[in-house]
Amino acid sequence: EVQLVESGGGLVQPGRSLKLSCAASGFTFSNYYMAWVRQAPKKGLEWVATISTSGSRTYYPDSVKGRFTISRDNAKSSLYLQMNSLKSEDTATYYCARHENYYDGTYYYGYWYFDFWGPGTMVTVSS
Amino acid sequence: DVLMTQTPVSLPVSLGGQVSISCRSSQSLVHSDGNTYLHWYLQKPGQSPQLLIYRVSNRFSGVPDRFSGSGSGTDFTLKISRVEPEDLGVYYCLQSTHFPLTFGSGTKLEIK
Numbered sequence: 331e332v333q334l335v336e337s338g339g340g341l342v343q344p345g346r347s348l349k350l351s352c353a354a355s356g357f358t359f360s361n362y363y364m365a366w367v368r369q370a371p372k373k374g375l376e377w378v379a380t381i382s383t384s385g386s387r388t389y390y391p392d393s394v395k396g397r398f399t400i401s402r403d404n405a406k407s408s409l410y411l412q413m414n415s416l417k418s419e420d421t422a423t424y425y426c427a428r429h430e431n432y433y434d435g436t437y438y439y440g441y442w443y444f445d446f447w448g449p450g451t452m453v454t455v456s457s
Numbered sequence: 458d459v460l461m462t463q464t465p466v467s468l469p470v471s472l473g474g475q476v477s478i479s480c481r482s483s484q485s486l487v488h489s490d491g492n493t494y495l496h497w498y499l500q501k502p503g504q505s506p507q508l509l510i511y512r513v514s515n516r517f518s519g520v521p522d523r524f525s526g527s528g529s530g531t532d533f534t535l536k537i538s539r540v541e542p543e544d545l546g547v548y549y550c551l552q553s554t555h556f557p558l559t560f561g562s563g564t565k566l567e568i569k
Binding site for chain 2: 367374375376377389390391392425430441442443444445446447448449450
């Protein structure tokens with residue numbers, strides 16, 4: 331069974347940093363692109379970051395580019411999100427999500443949608 | 458960024474009934490590879506989103522055939538027939554043809 335469990339959320343002051351973690355199990359983590367998606371309280375969903383299988387390629391929207399860094403440790407089946415220079419508008423539940431993948435005979439790639447999500451971890455940015 | 462507009466915002470339904478949710482994009486979602494990357498999710502109360510439909514009309518594993526997706530270009534529809542209590546929640550469309558990926562603002566399916 332695919333499981334994604336986020337941790338590391340909490341209350342942080344504006345301008346400070348926070349690092350989120352996601353522990354994956356139930357699948358071969360290194361074969362999948364992974365992502366972070368967030369949801370502000372009572373609001374919709376916003377894609378935050380994606381990382382390739384090896385970690386060599388990362389993707390961000392402009393809203394977080396330069397402040398957030400996605401990374402992974404395939405040996406630990408873990409995904410991370412380093413968030414710097416946090417703003418009040420970063421307050422949200424952060425979900426770890428898996429991209430559905432495909433194999434071309436040599437490499438695994440990610441389709442650009444998410445087939446499994448974790449339960450999320452709440453981040454509150456406030457003084 | 459591609460704007461995804463979902464209507465209606467709220468959708469009252471009787472159990473056993475049929476409903477349609479619309480998702481319109483500000484640009485065509487036809488990718489240069491010929492595919493259309495429009496997907497549908499359901500977020501049940503207190504839960505994380507779950508994938509229902511990918512690439513317009515493909516049901517994800519375990520999704521009942523009461524759910525169907527259709528559309529092309531900029532205009533897409535999710536239909537739910539024989540609505541059951543487990544179908545209640547907020548439905549979101551997601552486009553991944555263009556960067557950044559963007560979601561619709563959601564349609565809340567609730568009991569009439």
